[in-house]
Amino acid sequence: MSSPPSPERIHQHVQDIRMAGYTVLDESLPEATITAMLSAFDPLLEAKRATEPPNRGANRFQMDLPFEPPFADPLLYAHPTVLAIVEALFGPDYICTYFASDTPFPGAEYQKVHLDCRLPFPESPYGVPTYSVVLNVPLVDYTEDNGPLEIWPGGTHMIAQPEDMERLAAMMPSVRLKLKAGNLLLRDARLWHRGTPNTGSRSRPNLAVVYSRGWFRFEYHPRRIQIPRTTFEGFSQPLKQMFRYCAILNPDGTISDVE
Numbered sequence: 739m740s741s742p743p744s745p746e747r748i749h750q751h752v753q754d755i756r757m758a759g760y761t762v763l764d765e766s767l768p769e770a771t772i773t774a775m776l777s778a779f780d781p782l783l784e785a786k787r788a789t790e791p792p793n794r795g796a797n798r799f800q801m802d803l804p805f806e807p808p809f810a811d812p813l814l815y816a817h818p819t820v821l822a823i824v825e826a827l828f829g830p831d832y833i834c835t836y837f838a839s840d841t842p843f844p845g846a847e848y849q850k851v852h853l854d855c856r857l858p859f860p861e862s863p864y865g866v867p868t869y870s871v872v873l874n875v876p877l878v879d880y881t882e883d884n885g886p887l888e889i890w891p892g893g894t895h896m897i898a899q900p901e902d903m904e905r906l907a908a909m910m911p912s913v914r915l916k917l918k919a920g921n922l923l924l925r926d927a928r929l930w931h932r933g934t935p936n937t938g939s940r941s942r943p944n945l946a947v948v949y950s951r952g953w954f955r956f957e958y959h960p961r962r963i964q965i966p967r968t969t970f971e972g973f974s975q976p977l978k979q980m981f982r983y984c985a986i987l988n989p990d991g992t993i994s995d996v997e
């Protein structure tokens with residue numbers, strides 16, 4: 739186990755998110771964790787794919803993750819370095835409202851360049867400080883062929899959303915991230931990005947967890963994370979606070995609000 743990052747390294751990650759719109763942690767999730775998650779993920783998504791059409795473009799699926807092992811691992815939803823960065827960005831009052839995945843299968847095409855949240859002041863040319871970040875964790879290595887995530891760093895998270903985004907994006911520098919399975923990518927939810935074509939031979943699952951300032955109302959997450967009651971009751975107070983907008987899944991299958 740590597741030692742936790744220094745306060746200076748946390749500050750550097752925070753600055754990278756503020757300035758470039760993203761950072762990749764020095765640590766990764768353990769190989770055994772990723773192997774277990776991939777083994778559980780593939781059949782789950784295959785079952786969805788057998789009964790539902792693609793929901794994020796051709797051969798591309800968004801799927802919520804069940805809040806159960808192997809996905810409900812504190813290393814994924816409460817990674818100490820991720821939470822240290824989130825707290826340094828947002829202060830102690832932050833929430834987690836999304837626990838899901840994006841997966842292009844072979845044949846997936848370019849997505850439109852997009853943001854993952856609405857801008858609070860869309861009429862303003864000026865950005866506000868970061869209020870929401872997406873944690874992405876690939877379950878397989880991103881390669882040139884399997885549709886790596888493409889991002890537009892260097893300020894797109896701080897500008898107004900133009901109507902001709904595709905045309906502007908084509909003129910601006912972008913990066914296709916060559917992440918390794920288990921890497922931890924943290925990006926400002928406003929950072930311009932898109933999925934790219936998967937011309938490889940297998941799917942490229944990418945887990946996505948979203949953290950926001952406590953006041954942020956996340957309209958892009960219509961389905962609440964459903965956490966089993968016993969799991970929620972075992973959380974520390976800060977985790978209960980972080981998941982306060984989730985739904986509690988009762989043993990009889992009914993859903994409750996967090997009291």
Ligand SMILES: O=C(O)CCC(=O)C(=O)O
Binds near residue numbers: 944
């Ligand atoms: O390809 C990815 O991993 C990201 C896809 C994405 O940004 C989306 O579906 O909104």
